[in-house]
Amino acid sequence: MGLLKKIIGGAAVAGGAVAATKVAQKVKENNPDGIGDVNNDGTVDYKDYVEATKQAAQEVYDETSDKVKEKAPEVKEKVDAYVDVAKDKAKDAYDGISKKVDEVAPGAMDKVEDFVDSAKEKVEDAVDDLKDKVEDAVD
Numbered sequence: 001m002g003l004l005k006k007i008i009g010g011a012a013v014a015g016g017a018v019a020a021t022k023v024a025q026k027v028k029e030n031n032p033d034g035i036g037d038v039n040n041d042g043t044v045d046y047k048d049y050v051e052a053t054k055q056a057a058q059e060v061y062d063e064t065s066d067k068v069k070e071k072a073p074e075v076k077e078k079v080d081a082y083v084d085v086a087k088d089k090a091k092d093a094y095d096g097i098s099k100k101v102d103e104v105a106p107g108a109m110d111k112v113e114d115f116v117d118s119a120k121e122k123v124e125d126a127v128d129d130l131k132d133k134v135e136d137a138v139d
Helices: 002-030 046-138
Strands: none
Touching: 002 046
């Protein structure tokens, strides 16, 4: 689980870096001559940079959202196909194992029965031998 968390965390950091880069590019694209009075308050200050960044971030979000919506059906179709393949492989594996068990089970049962019979004979022989010794001891 730790590895999965690291992979997801790494992907999140990479995704954040890509998003930040796209937002910075969008700010430059929207303001080719530099950031001016974006919020129309009569002065150019940090609030204009914040507003320009906010607007660029919204545009990047909208573009990304549109791309995700556009690709979602295709991704779902691929995932469904992979799931179907995985189900088929699991069924084939189950069928193969079941068939192998059906092939091996009778032979295994024969071996178990032979072992039980052999053990039973040994116990009977031991009991008979013990009876003889007890009778000899009593006589």
